[in-house]
Structures are given as C-alpha cells and as structure tokens.
Amino acid sequence: MEHYNMNLTLKVWRQKNSQDKGRFETYQVKNISSEMSFLEMFDVLNEELIREGKEPIAFDHDCREGICGMCSMYINGKPHGPWQANTTCQLHMRAYKDGDTIVVEPWRANSFPVVKDLVVDRTSFDRIVQAGGYISVNTGNAVDANAMPIEKDKADAAFAAAACIGCGACVAACKNSSAMLFLSAKVSHLALLPQGGPERRSRVLNMVAQMDREGFGACTNTGACEAVCPKEISITNIARLNLEYIGAGLVTE
Amino acid sequence: MQWSEFFTSSVGKKFVMGLTGLFLISFLIIHVGINACIFADLFDPNENGAMFNKAAHFMGSTVVIRILEVGLFAGIILHIVQGYLLEAKNRSARSVGYAVSMGNKGSKWYSRSMGLLGTIILLFLIIHIAHFWVKARITHTLAPVTYNGVEMHDMFSEMKAVFTQGWVIVLYVLGCISLGYHLAHGFQSAFRTVGVHNNKYNSLLITLGYAFSILVPVLFALMPVAMYFGWVG
Numbered sequence: 001m002e003h004y005n006m007n008l009t010l011k012v013w014r015q016k017n018s019q020d021k022g023r024f025e026t027y028q029v030k031n032i033s034s035e036m037s038f039l040e041m042f043d044v045l046n047e048e049l050i051r052e053g054k055e056p057i058a059f060d061h062d063c064r065e066g067i068c069g070m071c072s073m074y075i076n077g078k079p080h081g082p083w084q085a086n087t088t089c090q091l092h093m094r095a096y097k098d099g100d101t102i103v104v105e106p107w108r109a110n111s112f113p114v115v116k117d118l119v120v121d122r123t124s125f126d127r128i129v130q131a132g133g134y135i136s137v138n139t140g141n142a143v144d145a146n147a148m149p150i151e152k153d154k155a156d157a158a159f160a161a162a163a164c165i166g167c168g169a170c171v172a173a174c175k176n177s178s179a180m181l182f183l184s185a186k187v188s189h190l191a192l193l194p195q196g197g198p199e200r201r202s203r204v205l206n207m208v209a210q211m212d213r214e215g216f217g218a219c220t221n222t223g224a225c226e227a228v229c230p231k232e233i234s235i236t237n238i239a240r241l242n243l244e245y246i247g248a249g250l251v252t253e
Numbered sequence: 254m255q256w257s258e259f260f261t262s263s264v265g266k267k268f269v270m271g272l273t274g275l276f277l278i279s280f281l282i283i284h285v286g287i288n289a290c291i292f293a294d295l296f297d298p299n300e301n302g303a304m305f306n307k308a309a310h311f312m313g314s315t316v317v318i319r320i321l322e323v324g325l326f327a328g329i330i331l332h333i334v335q336g337y338l339l340e341a342k343n344r345s346a347r348s349v350g351y352a353v354s355m356g357n358k359g360s361k362w363y364s365r366s367m368g369l370l371g372t373i374i375l376l377f378l379i380i381h382i383a384h385f386w387v388k389a390r391i392t393h394t395l396a397p398v399t400y401n402g403v404e405m406h407d408m409f410s411e412m413k414a415v416f417t418q419g420w421v422i423v424l425y426v427l428g429c430i431s432l433g434y435h436l437a438h439g440f441q442s443a444f445r446t447v448g449v450h451n452n453k454y455n456s457l458l459i460t461l462g463y464a465f466s467i468l469v470p471v472l473f474a475l476m477p478v479a480m481y482f483g484w485v486g
Contacts, residue, residue: 011352024352077353103353110348173355175365176343178263205254208264217343218263220367221442227359236450243448246268249259 004034006098010045012057013105015114018121022114024103038081038091039064039071058117064089066230069165072172073118074105079169079228087167087230107168109177111214124214125166125182131210132203133186135195154192161189163231170225170233176217181225183211184237191244201248208245266339271446273332274439278465280325285472287312291409294485302409302486306398310405313389333375340368363434364442370435377428384415409486416480429474436466 007030015022029045036044039061046056062070071088075081081091096102104118112120164185171179187204190196196203219238226235259265290305312318363370388394389406398407415421440462441455449455479485 074351074353077351077355078358105351105353108347108349108351110346173359175360177346178343208262209258212263215346216263217346218267218339219446220343220364221438221445222360222364224355224358224360224365235445236452236455239445239448239450239455242264242268242446243450245262245264246448249254249262249265252254 001034001094004098005031006034006093006096006100008032008041008096008099009101011101011103012118014057014117015106017116018113032093034092034094036093037064037089038073038075038093038095039089041093058115058119060119061089066090067165069167072107072120072168074107074172076103079107079172080167080230085230085232087165090230107172109168109171109216111177111179111216112168112171120168122166122168124216125168125179127214128179128183128207128210129166129186132199132206133190135190135199137195148194150193158189158192161185161192161233161237164189164229164233165231167230169228169230171216173224173228174217174219175222175224176220178219178225179211179214179216180219180238180241181229181233181235183207184235184241185233187241187244188237191240200244201252204241204244204248205252208241263342266335267446269331269335270339271443273328273335274443275447276325276328277332278436278440278443280328281469285469288476289472291412291476291485292479302407302412303400306405306407306409307400309389309408310403313406329378333371336368336371361438364438367435367438370431373431374428374435377424377431380424381428384421385411412476413480413486416477419481422477422481425477426474429470432473433466433470436469437463440465 007028010027010029011024012027013022014025027045027049029041029048032041032044039059042057042059049056060070060072062068064071066087066089069087071080073080073088075088075091080086080088082095083091106112106114106118107120107122109120111124112122115121162185164182166182168182170181171177174181187207190203191200221235221238223235226233260269287308288305290308291302293304294300294302385408388411389408393406395406395408395411397404398410399405416425441459444458445455449458476485
C-alpha cells in the first residue's frame with residue numbers, strides 16, 4: 001500500500017477530572033504517516049503538546065495489539081473508529097486522507113464516568129465479573145484433557161464468547177448504554193461448558209443484578225453493539241443470556 | 254429469587270415486553286383476519302358486509318372472547334406502561350450525549366425508535382377505539398342489522414361512515430405504517446428477548462417477522478383506503 005503523509009484537524013474532548021464540565025479542543029497535526037496507528041498519532045500530538053508546555057491528552061492504552069481492551073475512543077461517531085472488528089490501537093492512519101477532521105470523544109455512559117479527557121472508569125465491568133463471571137475449581141492434579149467430552153459446536157461458541165476483551169464499545173455504541181453484549185459473552189462462555197454448570201443459575205442472576213445496580217440500560221436488540229464489537233461477539237449471546245436468566249429466575253427459590 | 258426481583262430486573266422487564274408483544278402480535282392475526290371479511294364484498298355484490306358483521310357479532314357476543322378482551326386490554330396497557338418506563342430508564346443511562354451520533358452505523362432507525370413508533374400507534378389506537386370499540390361495546394350507538402332473525406350491530410355501515418373523510422384515511426394509513434416499522438423490529442426482537450438463541454430459528458423468525466410486518470399493516474391499511482375509494486361497500 002502506498003505510503004503518504006497527511007495534515008489533520010482533531011477535535012478532542014478535554015476534561016480535567018470527573019467534576020469538570022469538559023469541552024472540545026481543536027488541534028492541527030502535521031505530517032502524520034499513513035503507516036502510523038491512531039494511537040501513535042496521539043503520541044505525536046502529545047509530544048507536541050508537552051514541548052509547548054501544555055497538558056497532554058489522557059487516553060487509555062496498554063497492549064496496542066488488540067487484545068487487552070484498554071483503548072477506547074469514540075471516533076467520528078463510532079467506537080474504535082471506522083474499521084470493522086478492530087480496536088483503536090489497530091486502526092491505522094491509512095483510514096484517513098489529508099485534510100480530514102476527526103472528532104474524538106470518550107465512551108459516554110453514566111456507568112463509565114470520565115476520569116480525565118478520553119479515559120473512562122470501566123470498573124463497573126470488573127464488578128459485574130466479580131459477581132459471578134468465574135468458576136470454582138478445586139486445586140489438585142491437572143485433569144486429563146479428554147476426561148470431560150465437550151461438543152465441538154459448544155466449545156467453539158464458548159470460545160467465540162470468551163474472545164470478549166471487555167473494552168466497553170458495546171455500551172458506548174448502544175442507545176441505552178446497555179452492557180448486555182458484554183454480560184452475555186461472559187455468561188455464555190461459561191454456560192456452554194460443563195465446568196460452568198454448578199454455578200450456572202446463581203451466576204446469571206447475580207451478574208444481571210450487578211449490571212442493574214451499575215445503572216446500565218436494558219437491551220432493545222438494535223444490534224449496534226454487535227456491529228462495533230472488535231471481537232465480533234454475536235448478539236445471539238444476548239438471547240442465550242435472556243434464556244439463562246428467565247430459566248434461572250423462574251425456578252430459583 | 255423473589256418474583257418482585259425477577260420482574261424488576263432489566264431482563265425481567267424486557268421479558269414482560271417480549272411476552273406482551275407476542276400476545277399483541279397474536280391479537281393482530283385475529284383482528285386482521287376478522288376485518289378482512291369486508292373484502293367478501295369484492296366477490297359478492299349482495300354481500301354488503303354480512304360476513305364481517307357476523308364475525309364481529311361473534312367476537313362481541315362470545316363470553317370466552319369477552320374475557321380474553323379484558324386480557325387484551327391488560328396486555329396493551331402493560332406493554333405501553335412498561336415500554337415508557339424502560340424508555341425513561343434507558344435514556345437516563347447516558348446524561349452526556351455524543352457530539353457525533355452513530356446514526357445508522359450498525360442499527361436500523363426503526364429499531365432505535367420503538368418508543369416513538371409506539372407513541373404514534375398509541376395515539377392512533379385512542380382514536381381507533383373511539384371510532385369503533387366504544388360505539389360497539391360501551392354506548393351501543395350503532396345501527397342494527399338482522400341476519401336470519403339475529404339482530405346485531407351494523408359495523409360494516411359504521412366503517413363506511415367513518416372512512417368517508419380524507420383525514421381519517423391519512424391517520425389510519427400513518428398508524429399502519431408505524432405499526433409496520435414497530436413490528437419489523439419488534440417481531441424478531443420479542444423472540445430474542447424471551448430467549449430464542451438458535452440461529453437456525455432466528456433467521457427464520459427474521460424473515461417471518463418482515464413478512465408479517467408488511468402483510469398485516471398493508472391489509473389493515475387497505476380497509477379504510479378501499480372503503481374511501483368505494484372499492485368495498
């Protein structure tokens with residue numbers, strides 16, 4: 001692919017802390033390589049801001065290879081930018097051309113309060129997982145891999161659900177700020193496997209209760225979450241979560 | 254888990270929405286089926302709404318159906334109230350909105366507008382109930398007609414009378430369009446909400462849902478239009 005440089009206008013949300021009202025700031029970035037990642041472009045801008053004695057833009061990032069779920073950024077009206085099935089760190093500047101204006105906002109949801117600039121607090125997800133997104137395993141010798149036969153289709157579906165990196169793009173994209181795609185992935189990957197069996201009912205009941213306590217909205221099945229998910233988690237998982245919850249809720253005393 | 258916990262959880266509230274939605278879908282099948290009897294007029298010049306009037310009389314005079322009618326109103330009210338409560342709760346989950354909206358990237362406009370479409374249907378319903386149900390069941394202010402010695406309301410003549418004004422036709426067609434889009438999302442969404450997660454069935458339900466959401470509202474809309482233009486009656 002041909003390499004080129006570009007000049008861009010960035011409109012970035014700046015907010016000192018969770019109490020600050022926040023506002024958009026406009027920045028001009030010059031000579032950005034089409035081979036840079038989106039976050040590297042922000043690194044260049046931050047170097048510039050530091051040289052000018054200004055506060056650099058705070059943004060979340062860690063692995064920069066699309067597996068940690070830390071990078072967020074709502075870019076021109078879409079979480080993680082214009083590409084399908086990728087994270088912001090995997091978005092490259094070849095997605096843009098010279099003279100483009102890019103608007104960058106933090107995830108917007110009351111359950112994800114802004115910490116600073118583009119950084120939001122996603123510990124609500126951690127608390128949902130703590131409410132039941134685990135299995136209890138007795139320690140001892142490692143069990144033989146073939147001791148527990150698992151249907152291939154179920155193993156594949158569980159693996160696909162387990163691919164969720166908990167980035168929160170589903171919440172950011174949803175008109176209801178619903179965390180149902182995230183929760184359904186966490187519930188599905190355990191509900192599909194025999195290891196998840198013993199805590200199957202309590203898990204889904206406790207995790208939904210925690211999700212509601214965190215203030216996320218309910219699911220309208222619009223599919224916006226699925227469309228922006230960097231790991232392509234299917235909304236079929238949400239229907240499975242519904243059945244898990246209804247089944248557990250109707251029989252648990 | 255207590256019943257109250259189940260029905261006040263986000264999934265439990267949606268379960269009620271899905272179930273009442275499916276119940277109302279089943280009602281639509283009956284409603285459109287009975288009302289389509291007016292088209293018998295197209296095949297028999299002496300019909301004059303007899304088949305439709307008899308069917309409407311059966312619905313109004315059968316005890317089981319009258320009891321079901323109470324359930325129908327309860328279902329409609331539950332669906333409306335729960336819908337508005339959920340809409341309010343969902344909207345409150347994001348106090349600060351986005352400067353650039355996501356728009357149609359990933360979702361259909363009508364799937365995001367169920368509250369608005371539902372409100373239009375509700376306004377239509379109020380007028381629709383005042384037009385027919387109140388006159389037939391409460392005030393009994395419809396002209397009588399007798400078939401084989403049995404006297405009943407002449408609902409057919411009432412339809413013809415109501416559907417003489419242009420604004421009424423426009424209103425009914427708008428109501429049907431809103432219903433169509435509401436169903437285009439609601440039909441398949443209701444099944445997902447009650448837990449259908451087998452993709453083989455889901456793709457079938459999506460196709461069935463689109464067919465239903467076109468066929469039923471178009472049939473309904475054809476009734477006032479056909480009477481207004483004199484194709485029927």
